[in-house]
Every structure is written in C-alpha cells, then in structure tokens.
Amino acid sequence: MPELGPPPKSQSQSAPAPGNPARAAGPGAAARRPKIVGFLCDWAVSAEGIVREDGTMRDLPNVTLIKVPCSGFIRPSWLEFALKNGADGTFVCGCPLGDCFNRLGNNLIQDRVAQMRRRLERQKIQPDRVGTIYYGLREQEQFVAAVREFSDRVAQLPAPPPPPPARRPAGVSPATPADGSPSGPTPAPEEP
Amino acid sequence: MYRRLLASLLRWTLRLDVGINRVYPADFNPLYYTGGLSNLFLTILILSGLFLFFYYVPSYNEAYTTVQYISERVPYGQIIRGIHRYSADGFMIVILLHFFRNWFTERFRFSRDEPWISGMMLLVFAGFIGVTGYVLVWDQRAELLVVMTGNALAAIPAVGGWLRNLLFGGPGLTNLLLPRMLFLHVGPAVLLYVLLWWHYVRLRHPKVWPPAVWTLFSLGVVLLLSGLIPAASQPQASPTTPPRQLAVDWLFLLPYVSLKYLTPLWLIVLATVIIVYGLYIPYQLPETRAEMGLRESGIAQVIDANCTGCELSYYDCPYNAIVMAPSPHPGVTKAAQARKLLAIVLESRCVECGICIGACPFEALELPHFLEQDVQAKVLTACRS
Numbered sequence: 380m381p382e383l384g385p386p387p388k389s390q391s392q393s394a395p396a397p398g399n400p401a402r403a404a405g406p407g408a409a410a411r412r413p414k415i416v417g418f419l420c421d422w423a424v425s426a427e428g429i430v431r432e433d434g435t436m437r438d439l440p441n442v443t444l445i446k447v448p449c450s451g452f453i454r455p456s457w458l459e460f461a462l463k464n465g466a467d468g469t470f471v472c473g474c475p476l477g478d479c480f481n482r483l484g485n486n487l488i489q490d491r492v493a494q495m496r497r498r499l500e501r502q503k504i505q506p507d508r509v510g511t512i513y514y515g516l517r518e519q520e521q522f523v524a525a526v527r528e529f530s531d532r533v534a535q536l537p538a539p540p541p542p543p544p545a546r547r548p549a550g551v552s553p554a555t556p557a558d559g560s561p562s563g564p565t566p567a568p569e570e571p
Numbered sequence: 572m573y574r575r576l577l578a579s580l581l582r583w584t585l586r587l588d589v590g591i592n593r594v595y596p597a598d599f600n601p602l603y604y605t606g607g608l609s610n611l612f613l614t615i616l617i618l619s620g621l622f623l624f625f626y627y628v629p630s631y632n633e634a635y636t637t638v639q640y641i642s643e644r645v646p647y648g649q650i651i652r653g654i655h656r657y658s659a660d661g662f663m664i665v666i667l668l669h670f671f672r673n674w675f676t677e678r679f680r681f682s683r684d685e686p687w688i689s690g691m692m693l694l695v696f697a698g699f700i701g702v703t704g705y706v707l708v709w710d711q712r713a714e715l716l717v718v719m720t721g722n723a724l725a726a727i728p729a730v731g732g733w734l735r736n737l738l739f740g741g742p743g744l745t746n747l748l749l750p751r752m753l754f755l756h757v758g759p760a761v762l763l764y765v766l767l768w769w770h771y772v773r774l775r776h777p778k779v780w781p782p783a784v785w786t787l788f789s790l791g792v793v794l795l796l797s798g799l800i801p802a803a804s805q806p807q808a809s810p811t812t813p814p815r816q817l818a819v820d821w822l823f824l825l826p827y828v829s830l831k832y833l834t835p836l837w838l839i840v841l842a843t844v845i846i847v848y849g850l851y852i853p854y855q856l857p858e859t860r861a862e863m864g865l866r867e868s869g870i871a872q873v874i875d876a877n878c879t880g881c882e883l884s885y886y887d888c889p890y891n892a893i894v895m896a897p898s899p900h901p902g903v904t905k906a907a908q909a910r911k912l913l914a915i916v917l918e919s920r921c922v923e924c925g926i927c928i929g930a931c932p933f934e935a936l937e938l939p940h941f942l943e944q945d946v947q948a949k950v951l952t953a954c955r956s
Contacts, residue, residue, distance in 0.1 A: 477603035
C-alpha cells in the first residue's frame with residue numbers, strides 16, 4: 380500500500396487547512412483519508428470478501444478491521460488506545476441490537492461506548508470519533524456503506540490538538556505501552 | 572448436506588429479520604422476542620385458565636354443561652373462554668417460531684444445550700396440555716380424541732393396554748377420565764414453570780417479556796379474535812352417536828390428522844423419533860471451534876492479583892459462567908487489597924465470548940489466546956500502516 384504510508388502523518392496537520400471544500404471536491408479527498416480502526420464481531424457481518432489479508436477493507440483501504448469474538452469483548456480503553464496512537468476514528472460493529480449471538484454483548488458495548496463518549500468530551504476529543512455499527516451476517520453492503528459514512532463524518536471533524544506524548548508509544552514495541560504508557564487502558568469503573 | 576440446509580435456512584431467517592428491521596427499529600423486532608412473547612401468552616393462559624377453573628366440573632355428565640354455562644351465563648365468560656382458546660394458539664405459534672429461530676441461528680451451540688433441551692420438553696408438554704384442553708370440553712371432538720389416543724396407545728406392543736388404562740383410568744370411557752384430564756391439563760401447566768426455571772437458569776438477564784407495544788398488540792389480537800369468532804364446542808359427546816369427523820386444529824391436533832395416513836404404531840414411532848432428534852440437535856454438528864472455523868480464544872481466566880470482587884463480570888456474563896466466591900486471600904493491586912469476593916470461571920459454561928473482559932475495569936480477566944496485548948498490537952500495526 381504505497382499511498383497508505385504518508386497519509387496518517389500528513390492528514391492530521393493538513394486537515395484543518397483545506398477544510399471541508401476539499402472533502403466536497405471528491406477526487407482530492409483521497410489525500411486526507413482518515414485512519415480508522417474498526418472492531419468486528421465474529422458473529423456479525425461476515426468479513427469474507429470485504430477484507431484484505433492485512434485486515435484493511437477492500438473498498439476503504441483507510442479502514443482496518445480487527446476481528447473479536449464478540450462486540451462485548453471490547454474494552455472502551457482499547458478504542459481510546461487507538462485514538463491516542465494515531466487513529467482518527469474507531470468503531471465497533473456488532474450484531475443487530477437484540478439479536479446478539481451471545482445474547483447481550485452488543486447492548487453492553489453500546490452502553491459502554493455511550494459512557495466513553497462522555498469521557499472523551501471531558502478530554503477534549505470529539506466523541507464522534509467513536510461509533511457503533513450493528514449489522515447481521517449477510518448485510519455486507521449496508522455495513523460497507525455505514526463504514527464509509529462513518530469515515531466521511533470523521534474526515535469532516537477538525538483535527539484534534541496534536542498531543543506530543545501520544546506519538547511516543549507508536550515507536551515503542553507493542554508490549555511496552557500496555558504496561559507503561561499513560562495512554563494505556565485507564566481503569567474507569569463503570570456501572571453494571 | 573445438513574450443514575448446507577442449515578446455512579440456507581439461516582440466510583432466510585436473517586433476510587426476514589432485515590425485512591422486519593426495515594419496518595421497526597431493531598429493538599422492537601418481534602422475532603427477537605419470541606421467548607418473551609411465549610411467556611406473555613403463558614401468563615394470559617394461566618390467568619384465564621384460573622377463571623375457567625372456578626366454574627368447570629370434571630364429571631362425565633356435567634363437563635359439557637358447565638362449559639356451556641361459562642359461555643352463556645357467566646359475565647364475560649365467552650370472552651374469557653375465547654382468550655384461553657386463542658392465546659393457546661398464539662402460545663403454540665410463538666414457541667414454534669422460537670424453536671425454529673434458535674435452531675436456524677444455531678443458538679444451541681457450546682454451553683447452550685441446557686436451554687435447548689428444556690425448551691424441547693416445554694414444547695412437548697405444551698402440545699400435550701393443548702390436547703388435554705380439547706378433551707376437557709367433552710364434546711364430540713373430545714370423545715374422538717380419547718378414542719384415537721386409546722387406540723394409538725393400545726398399538727404399542729406389550730405395555731400399550733396398560734398405558735391406556737393408566738392414562739384414562741380403565742378401558743373405555745369411565746368416570747375417572749375427566750378428573751384425570753383436568754389434572755393432566757393443570758399439572759403439566761405448573762410443570763411448565765419448573766421447566767422454565769431450567770430454561771432460564773443458565774442465562775443472565777433472559778428476555779422474559781416483549782416490549783410494551785407487542786404485549787398490547789398480542790392482547791388486542793387475542794381479545795379481538797375472541798370477540799369476533801367466539802370459541803364454541805361441538806355437539807355434546809354421547810356414546811350412542813359416535814362422531815365420525817374430526818374438527819381439526821392444526822396447531823395441536825396435527826398428530827391426530829396424520830392418523831388418517833399412518834397406523835397408530837407408526838405414528839408413535841415417528842413422534843418418538845422426532846422428539847429424540849430434537850433433543851439430539853445440539854450435539855449433531857461438530858462441536859470444536861476449529862471444525863467450525865472459529866478462533867480458539869481459550870476459556871476466560873481470572874487474574875487473581877487484580878480481581879477486586881466487584882461482581883461486574885458476574886452481572887454481565889451471559890451464561891452465568893462466572894460465580895463469586897469468598898476470597899481466600901487479598902489481591903495484589905491496591906484496588907484488590909480489601910476484596911471480600913473473588914470471581915471464578917466455571918469452565919463448562921464458558922463460551923469464550925470475552926464479554927467478561929469488556930466488563931472488567933480492573934484487567935482481572937483475560938482470554939488466554941487473545942490477550943489485551945494482542946489486541947493492542949493489532950491496533951498499533953493498524954495505526955502505523
């Protein structure tokens with residue numbers, strides 16, 4: 380992916396300058412595609428045919444999907460971790476609400492993400508950078524459309540103030556930030 | 572072959588869901604609440620049944636007249652009888668929907684065989700209660716049902732006649748018949764609640780009630796039906812004019828219709844095969860995750876040092892696989908020092924879904940083959956690329 384190398388770095392700086400007109404222009408938009416990390420439940424939308432070998436989506440190379448056993452498995456701190464390590468947006472995809480294979484996983488993650496958005500607001504990060512999407516096994520087209528819409532919405536957001544420490548863990552080995560960095564999972568007790 | 576059939580049935584089920592979700596918000600999709608709806612109908616049945624029980628006399632001569640008395644003389648008796656009648660049909664429809672839906676979406680996997688098996692028993696008993704209910708009315712259809720059941724049971728070699736006498740209190744139509752039927756109508760209805768306990772015992776926060784919209788809708792439909800099409804009996808049963816025609820109720824009396832084409836013994840063999848197969852469904856497909864093409868995350872592990880005994884994972888685990896035990900020793904981290912309880916994962920119930928990991932704010936749980944570090948490493952590579 381030659382075009383994927385530079386964008387994550389340049390986009391956050393270049394985003395405020397061209398602003399929305401560049402986005403509306405269409406073809407120029409590829410230069411500032413937001414980096415998006417998505418968590419995808421094993422039982423929700425089938426990843427067959429929409430994901431490349433390295434986990435990026437075929438239609439949206441700026442979106443990387445990470446498969447998890449259930450949407451309820453995700454700790455909100457991982458979404459925060461992604462945001463602090465250079466992702467412009469993260470989302471969780473689960474089964475349709477009320478139809479979770481593991482019964483209530485998607486309702487749980489919905490509540491947790493709702494709480495997390497309030498937390499992000501206090502940290503001056505736009506809560507719209509975090510999203511939840513719910514689609515069933517065969518609804519791949521709708522899922523791709525929803526991800527595209529989410530990606531477009533994230534692209535419209537003004538860039539966050541670049542925090543210097545947030546760049547640091549990206550250079551360190553993956554194991555270290557889990558223990559040492561302040562950007563790692565913050566134990567924030569949640570209501571049951 | 573079976574696998575391909577199941578896959579196409581799953582596709583149709585999901586297509587139906589998508590269609591309904593287009594009309595309603597997903598939270599109100601009635602197909603997501605078939606279990607709650609059957610509980611609703613069961614409650615209606617119990618309440619209306621209690622009302623009917625006050626008036627019903629289970630004797631050979633009086634049963635029919637008391638049912639007529641309920642219909643014609645008791646205030647709102649006809650309506651209550653209709654409610655009992657039509658909510659029984661509704662009950663059967665929604666539990667069949669529940670059965671097929673959970674079959675096609677494979678919700679019998681892993682540790683969910685107990686809800687499945689108790690559900691099969693609930694289904695069988697619900698059908699049985701429906702048939703005894705038809706006998707209690709003691710019209711010509713009831714008499715025909717008793718005769719047909721007696722013949723079918725008598726066709727079982729060796730124990731058949733004995734079974735028939737056990738069920739009906741003797742050969743032919745005796746005065747013991749209706750008291751027995753009344754007990755076999757009410758007794759198994761109580762048993763349904765015992766089985767429901769078994770049905771729910773491994774589930775945390777089972778959806779036992781549909782949304783208010785669907786509660787009101789079902790009540791409305793049942794009321795409307797009982798007003799528009801009053802539930803009526805057939806002519807009174809009398810030994811002198813034995814009935815020839817069976818007035819069919821397709822939901823409960825299907826086995827009796829099939830007696831037209833099958834000999835009684837074949838019917839009993841077929842019914843046994845169907846029930847046994849139903850109980851076998853959860854064990855039919857390969858159970859291991861590798862054969863299903865699923866990841867092996869491993870059974871969730873509690874990290875003793877971090878657990879604070881806060882019970883959050885205990886509340887969120889969908890299959891009650893986490894229990895809280897008195898803590899034998901304090902934990903290591905500051906938050907875990909003063910703990911009174913310790914979470915314990917029951918391996919046989921864990922389905923490796925990882926919901927407890929998302930629930931735990933103290934990093935005291937992990938899936939051994941899919942650790943937090945693994946997820947963070949994936950996130951980092953995704954962010955760097």
